[in-house]
Amino acid sequence: xxxxxxxxxxxxxxxxxxxxxxxxxxxxxxxxxxxxxxxxxxxxxxxxxxxxxxxxxxxxxxxxxxxxxxxxxxxxxxxxxxxxxxxxxxxxxxxxxxxxxxxxxxxxxxxxxxxxxxxxxxxxxxxxxxxxxxxxxxxxxxxxxxxxxxxxxxxxxxxxxxxxxxxxxxxxxxxxxxxxxxxxxxxxxxxxxxxxxxxxxxxxxxxxxxxxxxxxxxxxxxxxxxxxxxxxxxxxxxxxxxxxxxxxxxxxxxxxxxxxxxxxxxxxxxxxxxxxxxxxxxxxxxxxxxxx
Amino acid sequence: xxxxxxxxxxxxxxxxxxxxxxxxxxxxxxxxxxxxxxxxxxxxxxxxxxxxxxxxxxxxxxxxxxxxxxxxxxxxxxxxxxxxxxxxxxxxxxxxxxxxxxxxxxxxxxxxxxxxxxxxxxxxxxxxxxxxxxxxxxxxxxxxxxxxxxxxxxxxxxxxxxxxxxxxxxxxxxxxxxxxxxxxxxxxxxxxxxxxxxxxxxxxxxxxxxxxxxxxxxxxxxxxxxxxxxxxxxxxxxxxxxxxxxxxxxxxxxxxxxxxxxxxxxxxxxxxxxxxxxxxxxxxxxxxxxxxxxxxxxxxxxxxxxxxxxxxxxxxxxxxxxxxxxxxxxxxxxxxx
Numbered sequence: 001x002x003x004x005x006x007x008x009x010x011x012x013x014x015x016x017x018x019x020x021x022x023x024x025x026x027x028x029x030x031x032x033x034x035x036x037x038x039x040x041x042x043x044x045x046x047x048x049x050x051x052x053x054x055x056x057x058x059x060x061x062x063x064x065x066x067x068x069x070x071x072x073x074x075x076x077x078x079x080x081x082x083x084x085x086x087x088x089x090x091x092x093x094x095x096x097x098x099x100x101x102x103x104x105x106x107x108x109x110x111x112x113x114x115x116x117x118x119x120x121x122x123x124x125x126x127x128x129x130x131x132x133x134x135x136x137x138x139x140x141x142x143x144x145x146x147x148x149x150x151x152x153x154x155x156x157x158x159x160x161x162x163x164x165x166x167x168x169x170x171x172x173x174x175x176x177x178x179x180x181x182x183x184x185x186x187x188x189x190x191x192x193x194x195x196x197x198x199x200x201x202x203x204x205x206x207x208x209x210x211x212x213x214x215x216x217x218x219x220x221x222x223x224x225x226x227x228x229x230x231x232x233x234x235x236x237x238x239x240x241x242x243x244x245x246x247x248x249x250x251x252x253x254x255x256x257x258x259x260x261x262x263x264x265x266x267x268x269x270x271x272x273x274x275x276x277x278x279x280x281x282x283x284x285x286x287x288x289x290x291x292x
Numbered sequence: 293x294x295x296x297x298x299x300x301x302x303x304x305x306x307x308x309x310x311x312x313x314x315x316x317x318x319x320x321x322x323x324x325x326x327x328x329x330x331x332x333x334x335x336x337x338x339x340x341x342x343x344x345x346x347x348x349x350x351x352x353x354x355x356x357x358x359x360x361x362x363x364x365x366x367x368x369x370x371x372x373x374x375x376x377x378x379x380x381x382x383x384x385x386x387x388x389x390x391x392x393x394x395x396x397x398x399x400x401x402x403x404x405x406x407x408x409x410x411x412x413x414x415x416x417x418x419x420x421x422x423x424x425x426x427x428x429x430x431x432x433x434x435x436x437x438x439x440x441x442x443x444x445x446x447x448x449x450x451x452x453x454x455x456x457x458x459x460x461x462x463x464x465x466x467x468x469x470x471x472x473x474x475x476x477x478x479x480x481x482x483x484x485x486x487x488x489x490x491x492x493x494x495x496x497x498x499x500x501x502x503x504x505x506x507x508x509x510x511x512x513x514x515x516x517x518x519x520x521x522x523x524x525x526x527x528x529x530x531x532x533x534x535x536x537x538x539x540x541x542x543x544x545x546x547x548x549x550x551x552x553x554x555x556x557x558x559x560x561x562x563x564x565x566x567x568x569x570x571x572x573x574x575x576x577x578x579x580x581x582x583x584x585x586x587x588x589x590x591x592x593x594x595x596x597x598x599x600x601x602x603x604x605x606x607x608x609x610x611x612x613x614x615x616x617x618x619x620x621x622x623x624x625x626x627x628x629x
Contacts, residue, residue: 029420034420035420035423035424082603085607086606086607086610088610089606089610089611090566090610090611092360092561092562092566093562093606093610093611095558095562096558096559096562096563096602096606097602097603097606099555099558099559099599099602100598100599100600100602100603100606101599102599103595103596103598103599103602104595104596104599104600106595107592107593107594107595107596107597107598107599108593108596110592110595111592111593111596221427221431224424224427225424225428228420228421228424232420265431265432265435266428266431266432266435266436269428269431269432270428270432272424272428273413273424273425273428276416276417276421276424276425277413277416277417280416280417280418280421
């Protein structure tokens, strides 16, 4: 029983990472209706910027804020420069553009900051949260920040004019445009916000997995998985999905003997596919209804 | 559409520079065959090997094209079928001493069954969800190949080495040249089959399912059956390519079939033109050569250069190479009037 509890808590801790990433994934999905494969690399690049700022002697929280601002601007710029010209291109071309972005950011980060593993400071300290040492203070802080972001996002989308405009632009671009919403800029804003949330996720994850250009590849995958399990239309569902994926992954690795460490990922993904087959729009997502 | 019916009111063949479009197609086809036939006698061995690989990728992309381009089902997991084909060939040749020629139909059969079975749950998924499920498949396969359960067969992380076949019947070709000829022959058969499939009643059903699934089922098309069969056929193509790839490289290991391969195939599909049979040849060449070209610009920034090239290609040809060709012939046809 103690082992079980321990594994669930450890799963919650890693789940916090995935939940962060899943939230960013859902954000951009809301704005552009696609999964963004470059999301992980964008977060990684932002984290490198934060690392550089800290290296230059900025205090942590100043670097934190500056990175969020820079990431937001960069996200908007990416949308305006890279994706706007592809506005009318088929979906497949968009996905290829994401892959291109991924390659560019990954290679550029490796070129600027090289591939050695760097440690990243935690604002919450590294010690255990309670005496038993089941969960570290950083893990708890990370989960706290994720939940805080979720609440802020909820308030933003529910109770501000611009949040409403963004939802309208994503749900029905034509009608939104007729109602006077600048749909193109709403999309760019969505990219900016996704980049900013991604940068927060990156800065929270980096103390755990260490900073290097390939740090996000598997985390993004789990983030996708969490987002899809929870439902791509629901930010809250995505966070819960992220936690679920973390817990499932840990329990599968512990209790299914053949799985071991190296096949954890496959098992988690199989479970996700199984969930999707039963409930195609995710656990908390709205089923998509289209008019014929 | 309307304008078109007006234009073709009086029957008149579409012509470019005074020759009908089908005639041009035939000329291009014959030219292509001539180029393919001269390659082994004029180029160096390494280059022949590279062209062989490009053709193999093209076959794999053709499989993906049938699924994504013609049937509208997303897949980011075709590296899995490629791997299964490659391992089928390698295990048959290494473990059972079976002639390499027979590994191709075996790989085709195994991959068809596997693809068909994967296609059944995939029926419930669409768009990004299907992309994620296939993505999961691509991630899982290398791990499964490495796992201790199947290590006895797959050789675990080390993989399997096989012997490169020599030319049969005492043909005066070295093994690279023979493999090239063999691949070309297989590719021609595969391309003709795909061409006929897409032009057939079945092919029209696939396209109808892609464009209007509900209307298609109202017309009496069994959507589920066709979709999972397409998954099977698509896997078959990619599996045969995988088997050819294993024979050509004469080595298989789990880490050659990672998610990167699936992405490469997907990129090849899009730059070639999603619903285009001949475009896949361009895709195969792109997948093989562009990363190398990017590396010649700058070693450290190779990935970035590759990304920029990719973006430029997408900007210049949003509908792929095939789309660009179609655009140009369309312009020429209109000028000819």
